[in-house]
Amino acid sequence: MQFQVFVSNGSSQNGVKNTPNAQGGGRYQLPPAELREIVDAPSLPVLSFSPRRDKILFLKRSALPPLAELARPEDKLAGIRIDRSCNTKSRIPFYTGLGIHLILPDDSLGPEKPVHGLPDGAKINFVTSSPDGKHLALSVRLDHDDDGEDGKLRVWVADVETEKAKPLFESPDMCLNAVFGSFVWVNSSVLLVYTIPLSRGDPPKKSLVPLGPKIQSNEQQNVIQNRYTEGVLKDEYDEYLFEHYTTTKLVLATLDGTVKEFGPPAIYTAVEPSPDQKYVLIASIHRPYYFTVSYTKFPQKVQVWTADGKFVRQLCDLPLVENIPIAYNSVREGMRLISWRADKPSTLYWVETQDGGDAKVEVCPRDIIYTQPAETVEGEEPEILHKLDLRFRGVSWCDDSLALVQETWFKTTQTRTWLISPGSKDTAPLILFDRSSEDVYSDPGLPMMRKSSTGTRVIAKIKKENDQGTYILLNGRGATPEGDVPFLDLFNINTGSKERIWESDKEKHYETAVSLILDQSVGDVNLNQLKILTSKRSKTEITQYWIQSWPHKKCRQITDFPHPYPLLATLQKELIKYQRKDGVQLTAKLYLPTGYDPSKDGHLLCLFWAYPGEFRGKDAAGQVRGIINSTFFWFAVLAGPSIPIIGEGDAEPNDRFVEQLVSSAEAAVEEVVRRGVAHPSKIAVGGLSYGGFMTANLLAHAPPSLLLWNCSFGSYKMTLTPFGFQMSPFMSANKIEKPILLINGECDDKLGLFPSQTDRWFQKYCVSNT
DSSP, rough: OOOOEEEESSSSOSOOOOOOTTTTTOOOOOOHHHHHHHHSEEEOEEEEETTTSHHHHHHESSOOOOOHHHTTOOOETTTTTTTTTTTTTOOOOBBEEEEEEOTTTTTTTTTOOOBBBTTTTTTEEEEOOOOOOSSEEEEOOOOOOSSSOOOEEEEEEEEEEEEEEESSSSSSSSSSSSOOOEEEEEHHHEEEEOOOOTTTSSSSOOOOSSSSSOOOOTOOOOOOOOOOOOOOSSHHHHHHHHHHHBBBBEEEEEOOEEEEEEEBBEEOOOOOOOSSSSEEEEEEOOOOOOSSSSSSSSEEEEEEEETTTTTTEHHHHHHHOOOOOOSTTTSSSSEEEEEOOTTTEEEEEEESSSSSTOOOOOOOEEEEEEEESSSOOOTTTOEEEEEEESSEEEEEEEETTEEEEEEETTTEEEEEEEEOTTTTOOOOOOOOEEETTOOOOOOOEOOOEEEOSOOEEEEEEEEEEOOOOOEEEEEOOOOOTTTTOOOEEEETTTTTTTTEEEEOOOOOEEEEEEEEEOSSSSEEEGGGGGGEEEEESSSSSEEEEEETTTTEEEEOOOOOOOSOGGGGGGGEEEEEEOTTTTTTEEEEEEEEEOOOOOOOOOOOOOOHHHHHHEEEEEHTTTSSOOOOOSOOSEEEEEOOOOEEEEOOOTOGGGHHHHHHHHEEEEEEEEHHHHOOOOGGEEEEEEEEHHHHHHHHHHHHOHHHOOOOOOEEOOOGGGGOTSSOOOGGGGGGGGGGGGGGEEEETOOOOOSOOHHHHHEEEEEHHOOOOO
C-alpha cells in the first residue's frame, strides 16, 4: 500500500510538483520519539467469557499493523478485497497471544495461564470456544518466508485445562478458506471447517487476447439505479479468479483429527448450526454473476442439512438482483435474513417484503416474519409470526411468551419495538417503544442477553422476591444534556414500568454494563444474585473491568492495565456547548495541553476534526452525544464539533448543506476564539470520508478569514453519485485560496476520485509551487 499525498498552497501555476522530503528523499520517516511511544503502545486486550462464565480469555493485540502487513497484494473481486497469499479478506486484524484467567469465588481473577504450543510469530484469528467451554478453536498464520511457510491459515485447537494448543489436521495441506467464513462448532467435539479444496491448482492466468467483446445490453429499456460499488468483476477472467479464491470444501473435523467431507465444493457464504446441534443452515452463491454489483446480489441458495452431512431441503434459490431501488429501506425480494430461532431447538425464521423491495411503494404490511421447523411434512406452510408496517430491523428471542421485534423507517426516523408471544396466537402484539431514532434522550436501551442451555443468546428474564411480574434488564447509553450516563433499568414487561437499578457515576467515571455473569443456563435470574461485568474509565484513567454483584452492588476490579499513553493522561478535556446563529445547540470536545492557561500561554494551533450528521429536526440535532475520551493530542483539538445538516418537513438535509456547514464552522471558531484558545488565522479543519468531503467544501465556501488550512481523508467527487445527493468541492475548486492537504491510501475504496484525476484537478485549480 502506498499513500498518495497532494499538497497545495492555493497558487495558480501550471503543473504539480512532487515534493519529496528534503531529508528522506520521499521515503517514510519516523516521527519523534514521543509520538512513536504513543503509536507503538500495545492495545488493550479483548476480553471473552467462557460459555460457563467461569473463565475469561484475554486476547492480546499489538499496536498498529506494520506497513508490510498493509502492503500485502490483494485482488478486488465482486466488491471484496482478497489477500491471495492467505486466502482471506485483506487486512483482517489478528491477535498475538491468548491468556486464560479463572474467575475465583471472590470475583477476582486467578493468575494468567498463557496458551502455549503455538509457533513463534503466530498471527491468531477466529478464536471461538466449544459449547462446553473445554476447547478453543483458532486459526494460525505465519508470514510467508523462504523456509516453506506459505502464509495460509491453519486451524488449531487448544485444551483449556492444559492450555496446550495443537494443529487440528495432521496434514499441513489442509488450509482454511477464510474469504467468507472460517469454522463453527457443530457440537463440543466436532468442527465444520471452510477449507481450500485439495484439488485446487494455481490461479488462472489471464489471456493476453480477450475471449470476446464486453457487451452490456438494455434492450428491455429497464431503468436500473445502483449505488457505486468498488472492485466489481470486470470480465470473464475476474469471474474465474473470484471462483478460484472463494470456492470452499466444507469438512467435519473431530478433535482427534478425523475428517469427513460435507457437501460438494461451492462458494459458501454462511454456515449456522441449529441450537440443538442436529441441523446446519447453509448459504451459497452461484452463477450467473454480474459486472455492476457486489457478490451480495449474486444468485443465492439457502439449504438445510443434517449435522452429519445429509441434505434435507432447499429453502430458496434467490435470483441475481441488479435493480434494488436506491431509496433507503429498499431490500431484496424473497426470503431474507434466514436464521435459527435462538429459543428453539431447530426452528427457522425469516422475513419477506410485501412492497417488492421498493421503499417508495406504499403498502401495509411492508414486511412479514415467518417461522417453520427445519424439517416439514408435505404441504406444511410457514407460519406467520408477525406483520410490520415499517422495515424489519431485528428480533431478540427469549421464549414462547416473549420476543422483541424492532422495525424502523429511515425517511421519518421512526423506530418501534414490539412485544410478541411467539407461542401464543391469542396474545396480541404490543408496542413497547415508539420513538424517533434521532432522539437519543428517549432511547430506552437494549435488553441484556444471556447464554441459553444450547449456547445461544436469549433475553435474560429477571425475577424479584415476592413479585410475579415478568422483568427484563434494559442496558442504555443514557444520553443527557450533560453527556452520556449509562444505566440499567429493570423493566416490567406486563406494566411498562421501569426501575433504575444502576447508573454510571458521571462525576467520577464513565462506566458501562458489558455482560451478565451467570453460572446457570436455565430459569429466570434472581435480582439479588445478579452479577454484571462493567467497564470503567475517566478523563485520566484508561478502561478497566469490574464485576458488580447484587444486592449490595459490591464492586471488584478485575483488571489493572497500565496506561498505554501516560503522556496524554493529564490533558485538559472538556465537553463544551455553543450555539449556531439559527439557534441550533452545538457541542464539541475540547482537548488542551496539560497546564495550559490561555491568559498566560496565548493562542494555540487548533485543529477541528469533524463529521457532518443529518437530522430531521433542530431539537434532535442539538442533543448531546458521546463523552470525553481519556486520551488525545497535546495541541488544541476540537474533536467532533457538531455539524448538523437539518432538513425539516419535505426538505432534504442536504438541500442547505453549504449554508449549514459554514454556519456550524463559524460558530465553532467563535467559541474557541471567545475562550482565548485560538486565533482565526491559526485554525485548521480535517475529516475522514464524508468528513473529508465536508472539509474540502468548507475551504471552498467559508469566508477567506475563517480557516488557515485543511486536511482531508475522504470522498470528494460526489458528482458521480447517481440519482441522489450531487455536490462536489470540484465545482468550487477555483475558490480555494488557502493550503489544502489531501491524504489517501493508494488503494482506498472511497477515494471519490483516483490519483490520475487528482493530478488533473490540482493542475487546473490548486497547483503547488512548494
